Amino acid sequence: MDKMNVLEFEQSIAKLDHTIQQLEKAAARENRPDATAEIAALQAERDALFQQFFSRLDAWDEVLLSRHVERPYTLDYISRITEDFIELHGDRLFGDDGAMVGGMATIGGKPVVIIGQQKGRDLKERQKRNFGYAKPEGYRKALRLMQMAERFGHPVVTLVDTPGADSNVPSEERGIGEAIARNLREMSGLKTPIVSVIIGEGGSGGALGIAVADRVLMLEHAIYSVIAPEGCAAIIWRDPARGADAAKAMRVTAKDALALKLIDEVLPEPMGGAHRDLETTANTLREALIQHLATLQEISIKELTRQRYSRLRSMARIKE
Amino acid sequence: MPDWFRRRSDKQSNGEEANTPVNSAKAIPEGAFTKCAKCGTILYSKDFLRDLKVCSKCGYHHRLTAEERIAFTVDENSFVERDRMFFADDPLNFPDYATKLEQGGKTGRNDGLVTGTARINGNLCAIGIADFGWGRLAGTMGSVMGEKFVRLADFAIEKHLPVVLFAASGGARMQEGLLGLMQMAKTSAAIQQLAEAKIPYIVILTDPTTGGALASFASLGDVIYAEPGATVAFAGDRVAQQAQTHKPPANYKTAEFYFDHGLVDKIVSRKDLPSILGRTLSFFARGMGARPAMPSDAREAA
Numbered sequence: 001m002d003k004m005n006v007l008e009f010e011q012s013i014a015k016l017d018h019t020i021q022q023l024e025k026a027a028a029r030e031n032r033p034d035a036t037a038e039i040a041a042l043q044a045e046r047d048a049l050f051q052q053f054f055s056r057l058d059a060w061d062e063v064l065l066s067r068h069v070e071r072p073y074t075l076d077y078i079s080r081i082t083e084d085f086i087e088l089h090g091d092r093l094f095g096d097d098g099a100m101v102g103g104m105a106t107i108g109g110k111p112v113v114i115i116g117q118q119k120g121r122d123l124k125e126r127q128k129r130n131f132g133y134a135k136p137e138g139y140r141k142a143l144r145l146m147q148m149a150e151r152f153g154h155p156v157v158t159l160v161d162t163p164g165a166d167s168n169v170p171s172e173e174r175g176i177g178e179a180i181a182r183n184l185r186e187m188s189g190l191k192t193p194i195v196s197v198i199i200g201e202g203g204s205g206g207a208l209g210i211a212v213a214d215r216v217l218m219l220e221h222a223i224y225s226v227i228a229p230e231g232c233a234a235i236i237w238r239d240p241a242r243g244a245d246a247a248k249a250m251r252v253t254a255k256d257a258l259a260l261k262l263i264d265e266v267l268p269e270p271m272g273g274a275h276r277d278l279e280t281t282a283n284t285l286r287e288a289l290i291q292h293l294a295t296l297q298e299i300s301i302k303e304l305t306r307q308r309y310s311r312l313r314s315m316a317r318i319k320e
Numbered sequence: 321m322p323d324w325f326r327r328r329s330d331k332q333s334n335g336e337e338a339n340t341p342v343n344s345a346k347a348i349p350e351g352a353f354t355k356c357a358k359c360g361t362i363l364y365s366k367d368f369l370r371d372l373k374v375c376s377k378c379g380y381h382h383r384l385t386a387e388e389r390i391a392f393t394v395d396e397n398s399f400v401e402r403d404r405m406f407f408a409d410d411p412l413n414f415p416d417y418a419t420k421l422e423q424g425g426k427t428g429r430n431d432g433l434v435t436g437t438a439r440i441n442g443n444l445c446a447i448g449i450a451d452f453g454w455g456r457l458a459g460t461m462g463s464v465m466g467e468k469f470v471r472l473a474d475f476a477i478e479k480h481l482p483v484v485l486f487a488a489s490g491g492a493r494m495q496e497g498l499l500g501l502m503q504m505a506k507t508s509a510a511i512q513q514l515a516e517a518k519i520p521y522i523v524i525l526t527d528p529t530t531g532g533a534l535a536s537f538a539s540l541g542d543v544i545y546a547e548p549g550a551t552v553a554f555a556g557d558r559v560a561q562q563a564q565t566h567k568p569p570a571n572y573k574t575a576e577f578y579f580d581h582g583l584v585d586k587i588v589s590r591k592d593l594p595s596i597l598g599r600t601l602s603f604f605a606r607g608m609g610a611r612p613a614m615p616s617d618a619r620e621a622a
Contacts, residue, residue: 175581180536181539184536185540205535208502212509226492235494262499312509313510315463316463320406
């Protein structure tokens with residue numbers, strides 16, 4: 001399949017949508033009730049096209065969908081699933097990272113600390129958000145907020161959407177590896193419930209750095225990967241263009257992660273992907289969070305952290 | 321130039337070959353001379369071994385096999401290996417992975433991480449030693465490495481032994497996909513268990529320690545030492561995904577760079593490691609003896 005196939009596919013959908021719209025307008029203007037049948041037929045054609053395409057998505061299609069320019073980002077969800085979000089800034093050590101957002105909010109009336117990587121829509125915001133590549137201060141801000149949640153007995157929700165952690169010189173200088181490592185260790189023992197949702201790109205250590213949790217969920221067209229498919233292809237075949245092969249070999253889709261029992265649930269997206277119906281997707285996410293948080297809050301903290309460790313402890317495929 | 325000489329240097333000009341395991345006992349018959357993998361100086365093999373595979377000219381610390389590391393670091397005959405009898409699976413049927421595992425298996429070991437117990441200058445410890453060359457998998461961390469690490473931590477907690485870990489790894493093992501990534505969380509969680517049990521965890525960063533290893537177990541030592549000149553980096557050269565927006569300094573991605581930025585406690589030459597590690601272990605042992613680990617529950621109740 002062609003590298004650009006998702007976009008090409010969407011172009012043919014857009015063409016049909018345009019024709020339907022024109023017809024609808026014309027029908028209204030010229031008072032032509034007979035156009036209804038024609039419109040219905042076109043809509044059926046459009047839906048069939050969707051069905052056809054989405055019934056045979058391969059791993060690379062999922063990669064492209066997870067990176068889709070219109071894909072909803074963390075703040076799109078936060079504004080819809082929480083009631084009164086107050087964003088909190090800074091790691092109290094160095095600065096504030098635009099690629100990592102977080103703060104206090106309520107979901108279904110219950111207080112939570114919610115954190116996630118944030119990508120940008122336009123050039124200016126993309127620069128501010130560093131394309132979703134979080135820096136050490138981002139991971140340290142996330143940890144600060146998580147420990148605040150722990151202190152006051154509130155659960156933590158994280159939304160994961162990053163191509164990976166930032167690896168520029170200043171991030172190496174400030175210990176990006178240490179910042180992620182510390183989060184992994186601290187989250188494994190955090191004395192409050194944690195639910196993580198991969199909403200777009202779950203890019204390697206940069207994703208995992210906020211995704212050690214009691215429940216890990218993935219949106220249907222999100223991906224979760226040990227290394228970017230292009231990076232894997234560069235190492236294995238010395239050809240970054242073979243990302244599609246690498247995506248397939250590494251099994252990066254939500255379905256794969258569930259089959260490998262490394263996540264708990266796949267949240268369905270509307271036909272065509274989350275960006276085609278943000279409200280419905282946000283509602284699915286909100287309902288799932290309310291349900292999982294309610295379940296986790298029934299468990300004693302001691303038992304919760306024990307279960308979290310034993311969950312991590314069991315992640316191995318070995319032959320004895 | 322005599323023939324035998326040229327043959328040896330041709331072989332050694334390939335960086336990877338220069339680091340292939342050379343059993344200390346067998347090294348000399350293979351060639352009386354060894355070429356430094358860094359500066360190219362021709363060294364007398366006998367001297368090179370005596371110098372613990374450190375180039376006498378440029379100081380480059382050559383990569384070691386686990387056997388060599390044991391021979392150069394721990395008290396003679398004190399090493400007892402653990403957890404040799406489980407093996408990597410190939411859950412994703414990843415291209416070429418089975419072949420690489422088979423190749424690694426020929427060394428008689430189940431993974432690049434060798435674990436066990438040993439004494440260092442008389443101090444008993446649980447020890448893990450990463451062997452970068454194993455299976456040509458760049459010391460990457462898959463299920464077996466993660467599992468060996470965690471079992472070593474479990475054992476250390478049970479026996480109340482400090483943990484010493486020689487790191488050398490390219491990161492999480494992509495041939496195991498997401499399962500490889502999860503070993504980062506798994507090993508870090510085990511270190512949290514060590515911390516809660518008040519078990520000291522000492523890391524030595526050796527060439528090279530990068531990626532997912534640096535972003536998990538290698539960065540979480542109570543004390544972090546590093547060998548001089550070792551490559552230490554979050555982003556290895558082959559995974560530079562982003563255009564660099566800043567000009568890197570000359571010692572970028574080395575142990576010294578990490579030391580300069582407060583991320584490493586001390587750079588320690590190979591010849592000084594047994595003594596420094598011995599003193600470090602002895603420091604912690606005195607604490608461990610005088611004030612046994614307090615159960616975290618008791619602390620919470622207080």
